[in-house]
Amino acid sequence: MSLFSRHIELYEFGRGSERWRYTSADRAETYDAQQFVAAAIKRGRIGQSSQDARSNLELTVPLTLPLLSVLRPYPPTERITVRWRRIRKSDGVIRGTWNGVLTDCNERQSDMVLTCQSNANAAATNGLRRCWQVLCPFAVFDRDCALNREDFRIDGVLTAATTSTVSSTAFAAKPDGWFQGGYIMWRRGTATEYRFVTAHVGPTLTLLTASPLAAGELVSAYPGCGHSLKVCHEKFNNAPNYGGQHTLPKKNPFGPDPIF
Missing domain, CATH: 2.40.10.170 (Thrombin, subunit H)
Structure with a gap:
């Protein structure tokens, strides 16, 4: 994306208090007092569908991206949040936004494909139902178990x-x-x-x-x-x-x- 493009795309990944911020522009960008480092990120199409797989966001990133050090050799157990924004450069107005979580990564010979699921689809899954059963359905140390x-x-x-x-x-x-x-x-x-x-x-x-x-x-x-x-x-x-x-x-x- 050239310096004179009308829009820039910003990507923010988070885990706990850690943040990784990148832009697909050809140089670093500052937005909302935050620095976004230039990275060769290729984004797939963002769509809306009742089928979860079709609503996923796929990002192709270089193997040198610092974020990948968290994913290799073993993926973390804490969720990694993903936020994408499309910003108009002339006035900083947000023209597009997408929020979700990183769900999968596939390393290839020269790059890695990150699969992200939207928050809406993640929240649409069926919750657990309590059954009438002999064994206790509570997870140990949860609120119902009440143990510290x-x-x-x-x-x-x-x-x-x-x-x-x-x-x-x-x-x-x-x-x-x-x-x-x-x-x-x-x-x-x-x-x-x-x-x-x-x-x-x-x-x-x-x-x-x-x-x-x-x-x-x-x-x-x-x-x-x-x-x-x-x-x-x-x-x-x-x-x-x-x-x-x-x-x-x-x-x-x-x-x-x-x-x-």
Whole structure:
């Protein structure tokens, strides 16, 4: 886009308090007291459709874009917001805007394609419905569970780490399986990263997805919940807040088999 174009396009990516600002113009631009760095960003068509995939925004960016250091080698767990604006240069009037989140990235030989979903489409998905069930439907430490996760936090300095496992002597203080179904958390700058735990044996936790952690880093581990009344009572002493219906009959009362 030349210097004398009537409009410029601005892209702002955000994660927590971090911001990356770019413009597809041929030089840096300042708008609303913010500096937007020139970058070779190619934008796909912005459309409106009842089909989510057709309402996505695709951006083709160079592999040298600083934002990509957050996405590689492993994507972050925190959402990355995306804001696009088309500005008239003569008076700074916004002629077009689009807001969403980054949902996917596809690295190619010389560039990367970022797929972004609009906020409207992200909000249009069906929410979870609570079922009449024996097991508790609450997520541990959420509002309905009412437990304070900090009361169960275990901090540990990693003695070893691979892409799929982390080890610390602090984890061995709890019985095997204590952290299974839970997660670990750590800070990188101003960002917070999470990984879910699928197994716990001794000092070692197995992670659901790969992590960039290394030995010597400090992480916080939080236990998982089996969602049964026994686990709720014995592990967390939280039976009064149990969300399941543990007295439901094991046989379907509306089925052909007699209950008694």
